[in-house]
Amino acid sequence: MENLSAYPLLTKIPNKIIRNQILRIVFILIPLSLIQAQRNFAVSGIVSDGSSGEVLIGANISVDQNTSGTSTNNYGFYSISVPAGDSVILVLSYLGFQSARITVNLKQNLQLNVQMNLSSNELETITVTADQNDDNVNRPQMGTIEIPTNMIKDLPAILGEQDILKVIQLLPGVQAGNEGTTGFFVRGGNADQNLVQLDEAIVYNPNHLFGLFSSFNTRAINNVTLIKGGFPAQYGGRLSSILDINMKEGNNKRWEVEGGIGMISSQITVEGPIIQDKVSLIVSARRTYFDWLIKPFLPQSIKTNYRFYDLNAKINWRLSDKDHLFISTFRGSDDALYSQDNIEYNIFFGNQTGTLRWNHIFGPRLFLSNSIILNKYDQNVAALQDNSFSRALSNIRDISGKSEFHYYPNRNHKINFGIQYYNHRFRSLGDSNAQSSKVPISEINKDSIPEKTFNELALFLNDEIKFNEIFSSSLGIRLPAFVEKDASYYQIEPRMSFKLQLSPGTSIKTSYTLMNQFLHLIPSSTAAVPTDIWIPSSRKTRPQQSQQLAIGLFKNYHNNRLETSIEVYYKKMENQVLFKEGNQLIKTLDVDEFLTYGKGWSYGTEIFLKKKTGRFTGWAAYTLSWTYQRFDQLNFGKKFPVRYDRRHDLSLVGTYDLSKKCTFSGTFVYSSGNTFTVPGGRINIAQGGSLFEGNYFVYQSRNNARLNPFHRLNLSVSYKSQTSLFRKKFSSECNLSIYNIYSRQNPYFIYFRVDPITDKPKARQVSLLPIIPSISYNFKF
Amino acid sequence: MKNHISILLLFLIVINHSCQKDIGFGKIEFDYSQQLFIEGLLYPDETPKIYLSSSLPFFHEKVSPQELFAKNAIVELSGPGYSEILHPDSIFDKFRCRWNPFYSGEHLIKYGHSYQLRVTYEGQTYSASTTINQPRVNIASVQYTPDFYDVYGGHDGVILKVDDPIGIANHYRFQMDRIIDNTRKHAHVLDILTNNCTKEDEPFTVTDLVGPFLVMVHQMASVCK
Structure with missing residues (x-):
């Protein structure tokens, strides 16, 4: 049993008087604020899109011109207190929508559902709403970025597929994985330290087609939020980031069909009201035809049938003004067979999630969301090559x-x-042995693999407090517990963020968070065989834990049209896990004896400039960071940089509306190269000695070299048109994208070999994606 | 998890469609200190051969055995009642057309005797000792197989069945000398090497080594030549 305490944090504050003052603030001001509630009435309700009924997440609600109002939660609900008896104007704003100004004269609590309208001239609308939205400066929370999903569709796409995870990679503090893939690393954390959840269901592997595309169909997504620091207490379970994706609820006004035809896949989304304004449905599906396209070009000796699909569906049932029921599901999988001569690969991986959510409004001040979630992840990757099976x-x-x-x-x-609460069940198997390539890969009975079950439970409390116009905070505590047959851990996670408003458009924020993670993805120490597996914590493999401290300056210019921020962070991570040297494959979940444990730390600065209104919109993100790990049993106990320790990461993203019909966009990325390991020396063994003749590499330290810097420019142009089809409005859009327009040979990896004739050692750089033009066609009616 | 799937599949694409180029590491300086590498096996009834070579920074321009040979070393081998300084010697590798240098002695190694090796090189002294007491096992049968599967994959090979003494921890070393004419290529990494140093129809040998290796069943193993 393990115990961690939050009290050391307070006891480390050197001055006892200061410590007592902090406690006094917490215990005195909170009740005082609660008493104030008696003098006010509450206006509450749901804010939604008037054209579709879709809830608007993060819409701003303020009283008069007081910008320190509130915003809608993930379900579109808001509640704001206004003085009794006064006539006040509520101002509602949301990017891309006409601002709404509503006069209310309160003698009692008021339920006010608001439907906001898209402007007929979107550019003008954006200008109007921009004056109101300075949420990035005003809220105490930091390290949080809302992804503008409406902007994604205009950005350059690879092979005609817009992708939310590719956009995530362009944000400050986020480092992209291998070129072209959707992998991302946040503030020095490993990939497994990102919690990707769709409608609150964990998606363990959100990828298709070698990670070139994510599993998320952008047309089915309502809202995406990335939290990389200053985590509120309601979020937990991962050390580095929470990627919270909410599906659309479905148009409850009229039926709509939206589709897209890309280079290797197509998608279609159908949404509409089953019962007007009461029950709506959205179904979105995507499938690749990569397998059909590639078949004519393959020699007869190669057989392959790579295919992937995903399916999103959601039913949104408004039971009453106070009760709302959602049922959503997601299924997606990749299935591939590749065989050639003595090579055979069988690959399957897929996610399934199901979410049943009941939202209940108890009253103007209390909202409840209950969810029951089922999610499954299956992966079965088998390879048979040169009589070696894994x-x-x-x-x-x-x-x-x-x-x-x-x-x-x-x-x-x-x-x-x-x-x-989570109940997890894991089954994992890694295996490698000799097998004749003439014997086909056999199926395995999953039920024969021992399973491991464990439970996670977490209680959380978070209070976002506004002490006055200058000082506000978000204070929280999360109490996660891990219970398994042989080991239990009970943790305390303090969460705190503070904001000091320097002027109406400027604030300084700081945050401290402690996070625990009870799952570990054990990465392979080799690149040739599939060995990464998830394992739970155990008696020996203690939970991963991080502490992160961040401070930032946030400033908006030109009536909030230009948002800027600079954040500095330091994060340390305990109980990091890697294989010991020389160990790779594991046959069961009892892998502790093959693992070694260490710690990691990361620090850096992130600069973010975002222009969100006008003809030209976009952002610039720059990250300067360092990330290291240290393991007693690796690298002679010395620290070493992690693979994605990149000193510089720069992303420039821009979209320019040439006219209502034509939009140009581009993204440029520059980053320092990934680290990798170069052998320090070599020993040449000649024939006649006691060993195989040849060159033996001497490795002295991990990740002691860097790949060449990475940079790439993508451009795209979109042309929109509107016609009429069967007396209905038919919108279409044609998008031409060019990936890597100057065909930069970016390093994918480097391998070493010694020329067998000359004995001269060589390093060869492999580059993967050259210039790739693509075209896609999207429609909506 | 996604990483290894990516790696697996991208591996196929990379191999077939990627762009590759040699790159240099001239600007990178690795803190590598050269080390002496000593290897040698003493066989009963043979004269000793000790190989001394220097390890080098990975991208060092010196590559051949002659260049890497640790010259000016003092290699002393002592046995019961005698001690000799081994002298530089070499043998011509016809397959790779080059000389392989080593230090050799005159005294035959005797079974059951103990030996001490002492190497002095650039001010450092290295020493080792051994006793030639491993029993030579009886080879019960020898069998060639074109398909043998082990952790290295599939290949041809020779299966030797030996009588493994019960209750004794043994180490076996398998060495297979292939007699190859110049129409054949090496079974391993040298398969693209063109042999220009042998006359037509002149056979030569190359050596394959595996060890230690799996004892497949009790009293079945491969054994030294």
Whole structure:
């Protein structure tokens, strides 16, 4: 049993008087603020898109011109306190929508559902709303970025597929994985330290086609939020980031069909009301025809049938003004066979999620969301090459539940509290042995693999407090527990963010968070065989833990049209896990004896400039960072940089509306090269000695060299048109994208060999993606 | 998890469609200190051969055995009642058309005797000792197989069945000398090497080594030549 305490944090504050003052602030000001609630009435309700009924997440609601209002939660709900008896004007704003100004004269609490309208002239609308939205400066939370999903469709796409995870890679503090893939690393954390959730269901592998595309169909997505620091207490379970993706609820006004035809896949989305304004449905599906396209070009000796698909569906049922029921599901998988001569690969991996959510509004100040979630991840990768067979099988099943209350006692408090529970079941198998290539890969009975089950439970409480116009905070605590047959861990996670408003458009924020993670993805120490598997914590493999401290300056210019920020962070990570030297494959979940444990730390600065209105929109993100790990049993106990320790990461993203019909966009990225390991020396063994003749490499230190810098420019142009089809409005868009327009040979990896004739050692750089033009066609009616 | 799937599949694409180029590491300086590498096996009834070579920074321009040979070393081998300084010698590798240098002695190695090796090179002294006491096992049968599967994959090979003494921890070393004419290529990494140093129809040998290796079943193993 393990215990961590939050008290050391306070006890480390050297001055006892200061420490007592902090406690006094917390315990005195909160009740005072609650008492204030008695003098106010609450206006609450749901904010939605008037054309589709889709809830608007993060819409701003303020009283008069007071910008320190509130915003809608993930379900479009808001609650704001206004003085009793006064006639006040509520101002609602949301990017891309006409601002709404509503006069209310309160003698009692008021339920006010608001439907906002898209402007007929979108450019003008954006200008109007921009004056109101300075949420990035005003909220105490930092390290959070809302992804503008409406902007994604105009950005350059590879092979005609716009992708949300590719956009994530362009944000500050986020480092992209291998070129062309959707992998991302946040503030020095490993890939497994990112919690990717779709409608609160964990998606363990959000990828298609070698990671070239994510599993998320952008047309089915309503809202995406990336949290990389200053985590509110309702979020937990991973050290480095939470990528929270919410599916659309479906148009409850009219039926719509939206589709896209890309180079290797197509998609279609159908949404509409089953019962007008009461029950809506959205179904979105995508499938590749990569397998059909590639077949004519393959020699007869090669057989392959790579195919992937994904399917999103959601039913949104408004039971009453106070009750809302959602059922959503996601299925996606990749299935591939590749055989050539003595090579055979069988690959399957797929995610399934199901979410049942019931939202209930108890009153103007209390909102409840209950979810029951089922998610499954299956992976079975087997390879047979040169009479050598390897297999990695992973099977994960989670059943989870979450109840989260949103309580708004007054305008100065926003309290979230609740409980979250997971039951995990894991099955994993890694294997490698000699097998004749003439014997086909055999199936394996998954039920024969021992399973491991464990439970996670977390209680959380978070209070976003506005002390006055200058100082506000978000204070929270999360109490996660891990219970398994042989080991249990009970942790305390303090979360705190503070904001000091320097002027109406400028603030300084700081945050401290402690996070725990009970799952570990054990990365392979070799690149040729599939060995990465998820394992839970155990008696020996203790939970991963991070502490992150960040401080940032946030400033908006030109009536909030230009957002800027600079954040500095330091994060340390304990109980990091890698294989010991020389160990790779593992046959069961009992892998502890093959693992070694260490720590990591990362620090850096992130600069973000974002222009969100006008003809030209976009952002620039720059990250300067360092990330290291140290393991007693690796690299002679010395620290070493992690693979994605890149000193510089720069992303420039821009979209220019030439006219209502024509849009240009581009992205440029520059980053320092990944680290990799170069042998320090070599020993030449001649024939006649006691060993095989040849050259033996001497490795002295991990990740002691860097690949060449990476840079790439993508451009695209979109042309939109509108016609009429069967008396209905038919919108279409044609997008031409060029990936890597100057065909930069960016390093993918480097391998070493010694020329067998000359004995001279060589390093060869492999580059993967040259210039790739692509075209896609999208339509909506 | 996604990483290895990516790696696996991208490996296929990379091999077939990627762009590759040699790159240099001239600007990178690795802190590598040269080390002496000593290897040698003493066989009963044969004269000793000790190989001394220097390890080098990976991208060092010196590559051949002659260049890497640790000259000016003092190699002393002592046995019961005698001690000799081994002298530089070499043998011509017809397959690779080059001389392989080593230090050799005059005294035959005797079974059951103990030996001490002492090497002095650039001010450092290295020493080792051994006793030639491993019993030579009886080879029960020898069998050639074109398809043998082990952790290195599939290849041809020779299966030797030997009588493994019960209750004794043994180490076996398998060495197979292939007699190859110049129409054949080496079974391993040298298969693209063109042999220009042998006359037509003149056979030569190359050596394959594996060890230690798996004892497949009790009393079945491969054994030294």
